[in-house]
Every structure is written in C-alpha cells, then in structure tokens.
Amino acid sequence: MYIVAHIGADAYGGAERATVNLLAGLQARGHRVLLLTPHQRVRDPAVARGLEVQSLHLGGDVALHDAWRFSRFLRRERPDVVLLATWRKIWLGGLGARLARVPRIVARVGLSTDLPESFKYRFTVRRLIDAVVVNAAEYHAPFVEVAGIDPSKVTAIPNGVQVPARRAEPGAVRRELGLPEGARVVGAVARLATQKRLDRLITAVASLSPDVHCVIAGDGKLRGELKALTRALEIEDRVHFLGHREDVGDVLDALDVFVLCSDKEGIANAMLEAMAAGVPVVCTPVSGAAHALETPEGETAPGVVVDFDAGSLAEALSRLLADPDRLRAMGAAGARRARERFDFDEMLDRYEAVFALGGEG
Numbered sequence: 001m002y003i004v005a006h007i008g009a010d011a012y013g014g015a016e017r018a019t020v021n022l023l024a025g026l027q028a029r030g031h032r033v034l035l036l037t038p039h040q041r042v043r044d045p046a047v048a049r050g051l052e053v054q055s056l057h058l059g060g061d062v063a064l065h066d067a068w069r070f071s072r073f074l075r076r077e078r079p080d081v082v083l084l085a086t087w088r089k090i091w092l093g094g095l096g097a098r099l100a101r102v103p104r105i106v107a108r109v110g111l112s113t114d115l116p117e118s119f120k121y122r123f124t125v126r127r128l129i130d131a132v133v134v135n136a137a138e139y140h141a142p143f144v145e146v147a148g149i150d151p152s153k154v155t156a157i158p159n160g161v162q163v164p165a166r167r168a169e170p171g172a173v174r175r176e177l178g179l180p181e182g183a184r185v186v187g188a189v190a191r192l193a194t195q196k197r198l199d200r201l202i203t204a205v206a207s208l209s210p211d212v213h214c215v216i217a218g219d220g221k222l223r224g225e226l227k228a229l230t231r232a233l234e235i236e237d238r239v240h241f242l243g244h245r246e247d248v249g250d251v252l253d254a255l256d257v258f259v260l261c262s263d264k265e266g267i268a269n270a271m272l273e274a275m276a277a278g279v280p281v282v283c284t285p286v287s288g289a290a291h292a293l294e295t296p297e298g299e300t301a302p303g304v305v306v307d308f309d310a311g312s313l314a315e316a317l318s319r320l321l322a323d324p325d326r327l328r329a330m331g332a333a334g335a336r337r338a339r340e341r342f343d344f345d346e347m348l349d350r351y352e353a354v355f356a357l358g359g360e361g
Contacts, residue, residue: 001355002032004079006070006093008058008086011220012041012244013191014269015110018135018159019085021269022108024049025160025348034077045246058092061120070096081106081355084129087114091121094128104355106131110266112139112286116147125149131354133157135266136288155354158291160347161272161338164249173247173254177215177240184212184321186257186282189248189270192220197284197308199229200261204314206233212321217242217251252277256327257320261313262286272342275302275334280327282316284308292341295333300326302334 005023009016020035020042027033027050035046036056043053056073058066074082074097081104082097084090090107097105107129116122125132125147134143137156144151179185186205190196198216205214216226216239223241230236245251248270252258258274260283267288271281275292281303283289295301304320306312320327 001081001352002034002077002079003081003083003355004034004036004074004077005083005085006056006058006089007035007037007039007042008089008093010039010041011191011193012045013193015085015266016042017045018110018269019083019108020046020049020051021160021162021344022347022351023051023083025344026351027051029348029352034079048246058089058096061091063092064095067092067096067099071099074100074102080104083108083355085110087111090129091124094124098128104131105129106133106354108133108135109139109143110135111264112136112142112266112288113264115143122147125153131155133351133354135159137291138288139266155350157347157350157354158267158288158342159269159272160344161269161276161342162344163276163335163338164252164273166249166253167247168250170253173215173242173250177213177254179213179254180211182211184209184256185215185254186212186259186317186321187215187217187251187255188259188261189217189245189251189273190260190262191218192216192222192226194222195262195264197261197263198222198226200284200308200310200313201259202226202229202233202235202239203310204261204317205239206235207310207314208318208321210238212238212317214239215242215251215254216240217245217248219244248273249277252279255279257282257317259313259317260284260286260289263308265289267292271303272338276338276342278331278335280304280320280330281334282306282313282320284313292337300329300333302330302337 038057084093265286
C-alpha cells in the first residue's frame with residue numbers, strides 16, 4: 001500500500017509525534033510512506049525516523065490553488081491512501097485528494113474540540129473524506145452527531161504506544177540539572193502552548209514543599225511568559241525548562257509523577273508514553289483520560305484525574321509524593337495498562353483496516 005500523509009501544523013507536538021510514529025510503524029510493515037509537510041520542525045524528526053519527506057504547503061480556506069497543486073502532485077504519485085493529519089487542512093487536502101481520485105481519503109483527528117461545526121467542515125467530512133479516525137472512544141459519538149454522518153464512517157483508534165527509548169544511564173537528566181539527592185520531581189512533556197495550561201502546573205508546584213522540583217520538556221511561544229511566572233512565584237530555581245527533547249525516555253526517568261494539565265486533548269500521547277515507562281500520572285479530565293486510566297475494582301489505578309484548577313492538582317501531587325509505595329504500584333499499573341490497552345501493533349492493524357476499502361466502523 002502506498003500512503004501519502006500531510007501534516008500542516010507548524011509545531012511538533014503530541015499529535016504530530018503520534019502521526020510520525022504511526023507512519024514509521026506502517027513503513028516498517030512494508031508499506032510505502034511519504035510525508036508532506038512545509039515545516040522544518042516536523043520534517044527533522046520525521047527524517048530522523050527514516051521517513052521520506054517532501055515539502056508541500058496547504059494554505060488558508062480560499063487557497064484553492066494549493067488544493068489544485070496538491071491534486072496534480074497526487075495524480076503523479078497515484079497513492080492508495082491519503083492521510084490528512086491536521087484538522088485545519090482537511091478542507092483543502094480533501095478537495096485536492098478528491099480531484100485526484102485517490103481511492104481512500106482518511107482524516108486523523110486528535111482533539112476533542114475538532115468538530116465539524118461549520119458548513120465547510122461538515123461538507124468536507126460528508127463529501128470529501130472517506131473515513132475519519134478519532135483517537136478517543138468518547139469522541140466518536142459527538143463527532144458523528146455534529147457531522148450528521150453514518151457512525152461507520154468514524155472509527156476510534158487510541159494511539160498505540162511504545163516504551164520510550166532510553167539513551168543514557170538512569171538518573172542522567174537529574175544529574176544534568178544538578179537536582180539535590182532525594183529531590184522529588186514532577187513534570188510534563190508538552191508544547192508550551194495555551195491549551196496545555198502549564199501555568200496550572202507551575203502554580204501548583206509553588207504551593208508544594210521546597211524539595212519538589214518541576215521539569216518541563218518542550219518548547220513554544222509561551223516560554224517567556226511561563227518563566228516570568230516562575231519568577232513571580234519565586235520558584236525559578238525549582239522549575240527547569242529543558243526545551244525540545246528527543247530523549248523522552250530519559251526525561252521520564254527523572255520524574256516521580258507525570259502531569260497532564262491541559263484544557264483540551266484527544267488522548268495525549270505524552271501521557272501514554274509516561275504510563276508505558278512506568279511513571280504515575282496526574283491529569284485533568286480531558287478527552288481520553290477516563291479510558292486510559294479507568295481501573296477495575298480492587299486494582300491500582302495508573303493515575304489520578306483532578307479538576308481544572310491548580311489547587312486540586314497541588315493536593316493530588318502532595319498526597320502522591322508522600323506515598324512512595326503507592327507511586328510504585330501506580331507505575332507498574334500504568335506500564336501494564338499501556339501494554340494491554342494501547343498496543344502499538346494493534347493500532348497499526350486497525351489503521352491498515354481503515355485504509356483498506358471498506359474500513360472498520
């Protein structure tokens with residue numbers, strides 16, 4: 001199968017990382033994969049994963065010449081499947097792929113707020129897209145209802161996760177940062193973007209014991225604003241901004257608790273990677289959280305869901321950090337849950353089924 005995918009985002013966040021992981025997995029299974037993106041931030045990590053990458057820009061809604069150029073490109077390439085991985089680009093991407101008569105056009109949707117509420121998106125989903133994949137089961141019914149389409153056209157496929165590779169010896173990131181022996185560390189791997197609400201995490205850390213440090217791996221336009229907040233709260237010596245890191249496994253090794261404090265998500269790939277690495281999770285009640293963390297009665301939960309406020313987050317972190325035995329049990333439960341519910345090969349199987357004519361439903 002020949003798969004052409006397009007990522008239009010100008011940042012390499014969790015959704016983009018998940019798409020690159022998906023494409024690399026499909027390529028490893030013998031499919032031909034070509035990724036189109038105009039942005040170097042996406043190109044570099046994709047090339048590092050061994051993907052073939054070319055530059056192709058899809059502009060705003062009225063840039064019909066971009067759709068035509070995309071169509072001409074696809075007519076030359078003749079792929080079996082086009083995968084559109086950026087919500088704002090499914091209109092032009094879907095139009096170009098439909099004009100090129102691509103056999104199968106699939107949209108991958110990663111945020112619970114990405115709903116076809118306008119005429120443009122409803123038309124796109126109904127007429128230009130053959131199948132939609134959402135990454136959380138809770139998102140399936142709302143998407144179908146808003147789009148007004150047959151439920152079989154939308155498939156919920158959770159992100160598959162692999163244990164993040166380790167590049168260094170245990171404790172390397174803590175030593176790099178000069179953290180005191182015995183320091184307790186919470187943190188996140190996230191773009192420094194508004195929806196991630198890392199200000200909520202920083203505010204929570206300010207109310208915790210002085211021996212609690214915070215590690216934030218990721219970059220973005222809010223870096224200056226978030227650093228200013230640490231200065232205002234007088235905790236700049238306890239909050240460590242690492243910038244973009246590819247050694248996610250080593251970053252997670254430094255954490256006692258992983259925090260997801262977003263206002264909105266699909267199902268966060270970073271949270272799943274933390275679980276796979278055996279790191280306990282505290283998260284806000286975003287889409288996918290319940291599915292990822294729900295636990296049969298009598299078993300240890302891999303994470304805790306808290307309200308959308310810094311006080312609730314601080315209270316949960318304080319309780320967990322005071323209970324090392326519970327943290328160890330939660331970490332083991334998270335690793336087990338990631339294996340059982342978010343298996344990477346199972347995700348590939350399901351995407352292959354959707355890409356094949358007929359899909360899954």
